[in-house]
Amino acid sequence: MTSSANAITYTNAKVFTGSGPEDFVSAFTIEDGVFTWTGESEDVTATDAVDLGGATVLPGLLDVHTHPIFMATLADSMTLLQPEVTSLESMLDALRRHPDLGAGPQAWVMGFGYNEAKYPDGAPDRHALDRVSTEQPVFARRADGHTAVCNTFALDLAGITRDTPDPAGGRIVRDASGEPTGVLEETSAVDLVYRVKPAPDSAEIARRLAGLSEHFLEFGLVAVDDLYGNFVDEPLAVTRAAVDQGYRPQSSVFLVWGHDALPALTDADRTGQARVGGSQGVPGRGLQQPHRLGRMRLPRLRGPRDHHDHRRGVAQRRGLGAGERRADGRARHGRPRDQPPDRPLRRRGAVARGPPLDPVRPLDPVHPRHDARVIEARMRFGVISHSVFFYAEYDSYETSLGEEQFAIAYPLRTMYENLPDVAIASDSPATAWADCDNPFISVMAAVCRRAYNGADINQAEAISVGQALELYTGRAARITGNRGVGLVAPGYEGNFVVLDRDVFTIEESTIDQTRVMRTYLRGELAFSR
Template sequence: MPVADRIYRGGTIHTMDPMTPTTDAVAIYAGTIIAIGDANCTAATGPDTEVIDLNGRTLIPGFHDAHAHPVLGGLGMVECNLDDIHGYQPYLDRIAEYADEHPDDEWVLGSGWYGDVFTDGFPHRRDLDSVVSDRPASITSHDAHGTWVNTRALEVAGITRDTPDPDGGRIVKDAEGNPIGLLFESAAELVTGLFPPKTPADVELALRNSQDYFHSIGIVGWQDAGVGVLTGSPVDTFHPYISTAEDGRFASKVTAALWWDRAVPYAQQIETVKERRATIQGIDGNRRRGGLQATVVKIMLDGVCENLTGALKRSYRGHDHEHGLLMFEADELNEIVSGLEANDFDVHIHAVGDNALKLAVDALTQNGGPSPARRHQVAHLDIADPAELARMAEAGIIANVQPLWARRDSVLVDTKLPLLHEDQQSHHFIFASMRDAGVRLSFGSDWPVSSPDPIWGMHVAVNRTAPHNDPHGQDDVAQNEPLLGDEKITVGQALRAYTVDAAYANGFDDVSGSIAVGKSADFAILDRDPFEVVPGDLGDILVETTVSAGEVVYQRS
């Protein structure tokens, strides 16, 4: 055994390794764990070994995010960012302030609004006109499925009462047929295609900023759920990922889920994802140290329930003929999945509604189910029929879910639940049912749709209520009335879903996600033990230190 570079002891260490669930010391050498347990670590101690006293704090494996959009999140951080506020007037004040501070920008761009603050859940161009009228403005919703624009932006884009809905999108119009300034799904491209172009350098900066942010909340690895030219992306993000990896700037374990572009013919798209995977495989790197891999392809199958585009088996309540949107018909989806399986890709399908979930599971099991080597996953599963969960468990399909959404916040209560029948509501973010059915849960954030903070996500998974400090869950209902309280899971299950099982979904569980000899030294040091705090205070825990492959990448001041 080599002499350790560093040893951590003096606190509780939760390993997420069932063979040794807890220990009292861990030793690392060259970024790799070489010993656990006080006796073994003492044997690895030399005169130059640095010993870190945890002083009663808690050390856990570093978190992984199984579904995020760090390019969009990173770009949003330098535009008009509404993520940290909630309210009609606060939004307008922030936008007005940003516009005043950027008088030379051709467009006023931003993101992060929640629909519940607007009348009927929809913003109007007049709202935006009141603070920006001299130039076009476009503000993307927090979930990236809606784009709020002002009158000038509609004029520049040539969108009028006579403009038809594009394939896969919707231009929201009032009772007189006039566009109100809200564009859903692909309709946003009528405007986003006119933005001043982002450069690869802009995207590289966004990735670095996002990585720093992730490190500050204990995240050491992520899966970008759509690398390419996905809806809402201002640039092809693949090339900036390549340049960042070639420059050795990823101090994280990163999986690029290559975006399946529905506008590109099938045969051409298959060749594109194969070529992109080969390009990434050609980059030198040590998987224990971090870097980039492309083992997954992301398919967007439906939209979201809040704007009636999530694909449901039963119609939306109050909208008898509306079942949502499918981006692919069943035969087309089956062909795509078969082609990807034949080329050894993992498949990651966005399926919010129960009909989309059924079609996704049909496609992923059409050939008898994925091979044990595949990490197929369905993302979101807002409304999940228990029959589909049984099929997922039998086939080994991962439920890639976003725990922060499973609470009764105002956006859910005001803009989503009214659209769902009672039976649909009863199958809403049913994490315990997924667990009991034997489905593997892997947690992600969908950031910037919602906060990527794993501590907040764990809080909601365990309590089914909002964390104390979440600006989007400050009302009494969100804080105190659980959403389907029987669907809560334990702290241990939530932590596993953010560590070893998220690393599994990302394809890095062989080197990360748990604390075991031979794995990468990927840790988060917490100010308190999540297994010991009162459950209602779980979201108040702070990350003190983040270590990625033995390197301290974040230290709270």
């Protein structure tokens, strides 16, 4: 084939198209930012074609469940995640490296990502954080985002004493004598302290978000779905302000409205590089903390575990157009917290079948009967799973799940084979692992089905490299709010990434070491290592 004057043809590459686990071409053409042709290098006659030197090429990758705005709010926090932080002492050492330590009582020492379940030397409390400072507030969020711990200075600054009542839906943890320990469970309790901290304004959050652009592009991520935009007021406006400052990925923002009315949306709100992609009807109910266990009606669990709540089934609503509402015009909501996980599938049988824009966040152990109900439902569901959870948080899963539940936790092979609309995503930063949104960590976990410590996490549910990457590209594209992405195919945006190795043939246990050398957006180089 030949190319026109404003087209660029690339040849001599191993190009995974994203349309199937074994679908490859060796050449493609981009014209005006869009793929216009794919095929084989021997068919290229253009003399100015770009030779990719046999490199492995993927479509631009998609993270359809992440939290960019939350990540921006954490820009002033020290990372307390594994594998860098694995003990209470290393957590305190990390906080002592905060640039604002010693800057006076108005400066906050912040951290994010601790997980005391893996600390052999004990859990953090106010007394431990007092060892970092007694003269300024010290505050750290847990990896799940639902719990925090602070020092005595911060408790005093917030006016929290033994007489302070627990807020609705939250708990101020107290010691045997009734004194606050500094541990705060659930958002309402965390906010008693966090709201005292001077908050960055929307302009600052937009600036920080723009600064995250290279982070995403470095991992080959060209589109992200922000599944909890309400960490700030007017998240769409903040994201669009970040775009004006150089934020490059497509971004669909999801609004949280609880059981209140949705805001009125225009067509302009639902289109563009940054758009409203839908809504989250029931905020994520992480289960990294032991205190959640007592509220669960699930006898199959026998102890605390790390991540998401089995009770939550349908959590997000996408689209927000007329087709994404019930026939009576009311917005759809997530199910009550203590319904069994299969009830929403029965309840939604009366809803007209629409596009695959109603994702189910991970029902960690998924019984095969749920696959059948998802398929039979008149509404189309998209299912988002998170192999990085099982990889990074194995210890608590092993403690908490019975043999039967362990065998069906994160059943990627079962879902891949039975559900058309399924994806892998990161839930970053609410995963207990540094750089958890590096797709190649999740791909390795999905393929090897071994935890960070080498433990077996159910080999029977392993999938191939091609299948895992399809769940980050073509399959993910079916359920994202972002459009024209996920495939190397005519009509799709000319987004692609060039890798430093052939991820399809290397030793599977080294997949996480794969690096993106270049990321292209609409045919233009956006990142180069």
